[in-house]
Amino acid sequence: MPSTHQKRIGVFGGAFDPPHNAHVALAQSALEQLGLDSLHVVPTGYAWHKARVLSAPEHRLAMTRLAFQDMPRVEVDERELQRAGPTFTIDTLEALQAENPDAQLYLIMGADQFAAFRQWHRWQAIVGLAIICIADRATSTAAKAQFDAYSEQKDRFLALPLAPMPVSATQIRQLMASGAGQTREIGDLVPEPVARYISVNHVYSPR
Ligand SMILES: Nc1ncnc2c1ncn2[C@@H]1O[C@H](COP(=O)(O)OP(=O)(O)OP(=O)(O)O)[C@@H](O)[C@H]1O
Numbered sequence: 001m002p003s004t005h006q007k008r009i010g011v012f013g014g015a016f017d018p019p020h021n022a023h024v025a026l027a028q029s030a031l032e033q034l035g036l037d038s039l040h041v042v043p044t045g046y047a048w049h050k051a052r053v054l055s056a057p058e059h060r061l062a063m064t065r066l067a068f069q070d071m072p073r074v075e076v077d078e079r080e081l082q083r084a085g086p087t088f089t090i091d092t093l094e095a096l097q098a099e100n101p102d103a104q105l106y107l108i109m110g111a112d113q114f115a116a117f118r119q120w121h122r123w124q125a126i127v128g129l130a131i132i133c134i135a136d137r138a139t140s141t142a143a144k145a146q147f148d149a150y151s152e153q154k155d156r157f158l159a160l161p162l163a164p165m166p167v168s169a170t171q172i173r174q175l176m177a178s179g180a181g182q183t184r185e186i187g188d189l190v191p192e193p194v195a196r197y198i199s200v201n202h203v204y205s206p207r
Pocket residue numbers: 013014015016017022023026108109110111112113135136137138162165166167168169170171
């Protein structure tokens with residue numbers, strides 16, 4: 001008898017400059033709550049929507065691999081780092097859907113990104129292709145409070161449970177720049193191998 005299981009593929013993109021504990025917790029919540037078969041963690045290439053220039057792709061990729069190395073079903077996906085031009089999530093989703101025609105895609109993000117979602121390139125196409133799963137973020141309007149703006153498509157949006165975690169990558173970069181690279185200062189904010197990588201490679205502090 002043919003299996004009726006539809007493959008569920010999650011997509012979690014970010015600058016990951018650096019990846020931190022909230023990213024890991026969010027990925028864990030997505031895997032568990034959505035019953036994902038796999039979760040593609042996708043470091044951004046050229047983040048057209050961010051004012052600052054991101055750290056070198058090699059560093060962000062290496063740190064992302066370290067952050068998620070112990071999580072089964074997570075695949076760190078390099079495709080956006082290899083793509084020329086501005087990074088658009090729709091391109092990644094369309095490529096993944098073409099590779100997995102029968103799968104249902106789930107796009108994972110925090111509530112701060114969701115607040116800007118209607119500025120994303122071809123956002124309506126994204127809603128058509130993926131179910132958008134949003135975790136609250138301490139600094140942003142709650143996900144559910146933002147759903148009303150999408151009243152006709154409400155079934156395409158889900159709130160992902162995540163205990164409030166005030167950590168941000170900005171905070172980590174600032175701590176490292178001001179503390180001249182003390183690993184222990186960020187030890188509670190990022191997975192331990194990431195803290196070591198940042199310190200050894202002076203990613204956010206001068207050598
Ligand atoms: N503390 C957090 N709680 C919930 N979601 C988060 C949190 N930190 C990041 N995210 C989500 O993770 C994704 C990737 O985030 P990103 O790599 O830009 O980290 P960041 O901490 O927001 O970085 P920065 O401070 O440099 O803007 C985004 O969808 C973002 O909303």
